Amino acid sequence: MTGSEPPPPAGEGLSLLKDFLQQGKLKEAKIMLRKSHPDDIAGVWLSILGSHTRDSPVDTSDIYWDTVQTCFGGTDLQDCVDRTPGCVDSNHTPTFDLNKDAKAQVCRLVTCLPYNSPDIPFCPLLFPSAAVLRKYLSEEDCFAVLCMMVEPPKGMSFFTQSKRSWDISTKAIKPLALKYIKKHISTLERLCGGDQVDSALTGWVWWIFEFLPFKYIERIFSSFLLEGQKVLYRIGLAVLKLFAKSVSADSSALNNDNFNNQIQRFCQGLSIPVDELMRVAFKIPRFSRAEINKTALRLEMELKSLSTMRAEEGQGRRRSNEELLTTDGAQQIVAVSDTLSYKKLMQLWSLIPERITMIMPKLVYSTNDDGTSLKTFYHKSENFEPTILLIKTTKGDIFGAYCSTAWTTRNEKDDRGMRQRYFGTGESFLFKFAGEEMEKFCWVGEGAEKDRAQQLFMSGDNTFVTVGGGDGTGLYLDENLEFGRTESCRTFNNPPLAQEKDFIVSVVEVYGFNNLDW
Numbered sequence: 001m002t003g004s005e006p007p008p009p010a011g012e013g014l015s016l017l018k019d020f021l022q023q024g025k026l027k028e029a030k031i032m033l034r035k036s037h038p039d040d041i042a043g044v045w046l047s048i049l050g051s052h053t054r055d056s057p058v059d060t061s062d063i064y065w066d067t068v069q070t071c072f073g074g075t076d077l078q079d080c081v082d083r084t085p086g087c088v089d090s091n092h093t094p095t096f097d098l099n100k101d102a103k104a105q106v107c108r109l110v111t112c113l114p115y116n117s118p119d120i121p122f123c124p125l126l127f128p129s130a131a132v133l134r135k136y137l138s139e140e141d142c143f144a145v146l147c148m149m150v151e152p153p154k155g156m157s158f159f160t161q162s163k164r165s166w167d168i169s170t171k172a173i174k175p176l177a178l179k180y181i182k183k184h185i186s187t188l189e190r191l192c193g194g195d196q197v198d199s200a201l202t203g204w205v206w207w208i209f210e211f212l213p214f215k216y217i218e219r220i221f222s223s224f225l226l227e228g229q230k231v232l233y234r235i236g237l238a239v240l241k242l243f244a245k246s247v248s249a250d251s252s253a254l255n256n257d258n259f260n261n262q263i264q265r266f267c268q269g270l271s272i273p274v275d276e277l278m279r280v281a282f283k284i285p286r287f288s289r290a291e292i293n294k295t296a297l298r299l300e301m302e303l304k305s306l307s308t309m310r311a312e313e314g315q316g317r318r319r320s321n322e323e324l325l326t327t328d329g330a331q332q333i334v335a336v337s338d339t340l341s342y343k344k345l346m347q348l349w350s351l352i353p354e355r356i357t358m359i360m361p362k363l364v365y366s367t368n369d370d371g372t373s374l375k376t377f378y379h380k381s382e383n384f385e386p387t388i389l390l391i392k393t394t395k396g397d398i399f400g401a402y403c404s405t406a407w408t409t410r411n412e413k414d415d416r417g418m419r420q421r422y423f424g425t426g427e428s429f430l431f432k433f434a435g436e437e438m439e440k441f442c443w444v445g446e447g448a449e450k451d452r453a454q455q456l457f458m459s460g461d462n463t464f465v466t467v468g469g470g471d472g473t474g475l476y477l478d479e480n481l482e483f484g485r486t487e488s489c490r491t492f493n494n495p496p497l498a499q500e501k502d503f504i505v506s507v508v509e510v511y512g513f514n515n516l517d518w
């Protein structure tokens with residue numbers, strides 16, 4: 001089945017979907033649910049459940065009723081009314097017009113499930129998912145689907161199951177929006193104010209589960225069950241895109257109400273065909289689970305870096321090099337990097353000043369994510385000290401610089417009121433990789449007589465960035481971060497860092513340690 005083929009006749013859709021799932025034709029099944037959803041919602045959801053659990057079937061019915069007896073001492077629904085466990089967010093418990101008994105059953109479901117999975121401290125999507133499922137499935141079948149979602153097949157993810165993971169998932173929508181629908185998010189920030197937009201974005205999941213009419217939710221949920229959490233991000237971006245187009249076409253629709261209330265009303269009043277919402281969501285190109293994971297890892301690194309600094313400020317620096325950069329920490333850095341392998345990272349880590357290794361770095365700028373603009377380079381990285389500048393060329397060379405001083409120092413003036421052309425300290429160094437092996441080029445002034453050429457550590461303005469100087473430039477990047485040059489220089493006594501002195505940039509990354517804004 002391709003996107004251009006007509007939908008199957010009524011009544012045949014579910015059979016065709018089952019065939020796709022049984023034959024492992026997931027691409028065809030995904031396209032079908034996005035474009036020509038079968039009428040039998042319950043049949044679709046159970047077919048997806050069967051596909052996900054084919055290799056590990058479990059009879060959950062007996063488990064469920066045994067747990068009901070344990071948790072409630074019987075099956076009287078009156079004992080379950082409005083009873084929810086601590087992992088449920090009591091501020092977000094939509095019930096989608098379920099009757100009284102069905103609502104009580106949802107409460108029973110979300111109580112029994114974490115009883116069997118006590119390592120779920122916080123799962124806000126558990127309750128709304130149970131309520132959606134109960135619209136079409138029996139209580140036992142709802143439990144079976146929820147069990148699969150809590151312990152999904154390898155490579156799949158449906159729920160965040162901790163407060164930190166939830167916070168990261170809600171924050172991830174902004175960087176994803178900036179990458180995939182930048183024009184539309186810029187429009188909303190211009191019309192509504194950046195602070196209001198940022199504040200409202202943290203509630204983007206509830207635009208879907210609390211404000212969209214249910215005809216949209218049931219269709220979204222089918223794709224969500226088959227494809228996982230990335231579907232919700234796609235829908236969130238689609239809602240932002242549609243809302244931006246709406247207010248751009250009629251700015252008078254905006255009033256003095258805040259952005260959060262406006263987008264909630266927009267969702268409640270959405271009247272486009274369900275197929276059109278799905279089309280907008282899945283038309284966003286090159287949007288993948290890997291990109292979501294990369295964004296989430298970057299945010300997690302940011303949170304860890306902030307937590308580390310605050311802990312150190314309050315308790316003093318007590319962590320050793322080995323204690324901080326654990327295998328998991330290193331793998332998180334490598335996962336978001338387009339230049340570093342695990343071995344490269346560990347070699348680089350061993351050469352930076354020991355006191356800096358006590359701080360978890362974060363990727364603050366990448367041309368792949370933030371664009372090739374020197375202005376953005378400075379905006380994202382200038383208030384971090386120190387930073388590691390990494391460059392990968394189109395020929396595969398990887399090299400860079402440890403920059404000891406914040407790039408914002410370029411704007412400071414000397415005693416005569418003149419802007420400092422060069423700044424930095426002797427802790428700065430250049431490095432390059434040959435395969436997985438690293439070579440470091442330290443400041444020549446250590447233990448030697450110094451002259452001006454040996455102190456040209458860092459320089460930059462709106463047209464260039466350089467590290468190292470004197471009879472050549474150690475590392476130079478142009479204003480578009482597209483072309484560069486590397487030469488031997490007196491500051492570091494280094495050879496050219498790349499195969500060719502003039503190179504074309506493939507990727508520029510900057511890792512920041514101390515954030516001077518904190």
